[in-house]
Amino acid sequence: MMRALSNPCAVNKRGPLSETAGKLLVSLIARALNMDEDFFEKIGTFNPPMPFLRLRLRLLHYPGELGLSDEEIYGASAHSDYGMVTLLASDGVGGLQVCREKHIQPQDWEDVPHIDGAFIVNIGDMTERWTNCLFRSTLHRVMPTGQERYLMAFFIDPNPDCVVECLKSCCSESNPPRFPPVRSGDYLNEKFNLTIGS
Numbered sequence: 068m069m070r071a072l073s074n075p076c077a078v079n080k081r082g083p084l085s086e087t088a089g090k091l092l093v094s095l096i097a098r099a100l101n102m103d104e105d106f107f108e109k110i111g112t113f114n115p116p117m118p119f120l121r122l123r124l125r126l127l128h129y130p131g132e133l134g135l136s137d138e139e140i141y142g143a144s145a146h147s148d149y150g151m152v153t154l155l156a157s158d159g160v161g162g163l164q165v166c167r168e169k170h171i172q173p174q175d176w177e178d179v180p181h182i183d184g185a186f187i188v189n190i191g192d193m194t195e196r197w198t199n200c201l202f203r204s205t206l207h208r209v210m211p212t213g214q215e216r217y218l219m220a221f222f223i224d225p226n227p228d229c230v231v232e233c234l235k236s237c238c239s240e241s242n243p244p245r246f247p248p249v250r251s252g253d254y255l256n257e258k259f260n261l262t263i264g265s
C-alpha cells in the first residue's frame with residue numbers, strides 16, 4: 068500500500084531536475100524515431116497536465132511494516148504507467164520489479180537495481196501507442212521489503228487534447244497501426260476510472 072505525500076520538500080529540489088531530464092529524454096526519443104527533437108514538445112507534451120492530476124511530481128511513501136490484508140501483498144500491483152514516460156528517483160530501498168516480456172505467461176519478474184544519482188525510466192502506454200509497440204510500456208510492480216521506502220515519480224503525460232496516433236516512422240503496409248488514434252485526456256480518464264473502480 069503506497070501513500071502520496073503532500074508538499075514534500077524533496078519535490079522542490081528534484082522537480083526542476085526531473086523536468087530538465089524528462090525534456091532531454093523525450094527529445095532523444097523523438098530523434099531515435101527520426102523526427103525533429105522538439106516534436107513532442109510542439110504537440111504540447113509539456114503543457115499543464117490534466118487538472119485533476121494537479122501534480123506531475125508525486126512523492127510516495129511505502130510504510131516498512133505492512134498489515135496482513137491481501138491488498139498489502141504488493142506495495143503497488145502490476146501495471147504500466149498511462150502517459151509517455153515516468154522518471155523515478157528512489158531512496159535506494161529495493162522493491163521495484165519489471166517484467167520484460169509482459170505477454171508471456173508465466174510472467175518473469177526482475178528486481179530493478181538502484182544506481183545512486185540515476186533516474187529509473189518507465190515507458191508509458193502513450194509511447195507504446197505512438198510507436199506501434201516499438202517502445203513497449205514497462206510492466207512493473209513494487210514488492211514490500213519490510214523496509215520503509217520513499218520514491219519520487221515524475222510523470223510526463225501528453226496534454227489532454229493531444230491526439231496520440233501511430234507515428235509515420237513506426238508503421239508501414241506490412242506493419243499497420245495496432246491502436247486507433249486516441250485523445251490523451253480520454254485515455255487517461257478511462258484508465259483512472261478503471262483504477263478507481265477496481
Ligand SMILES: O=C(O)CCC(=O)C(=O)O
Pocket residue numbers: 127143148155157163207209218220
Ligand atoms: O514505487 C515505485 O518504485 C514505482 C511507483 C509506480 O509505479 C507509480 O507511481 O506509478
Ligand SMILES: [Fe+2]
Pocket residue numbers: 146147148207
Ligand atoms: Fe508505475
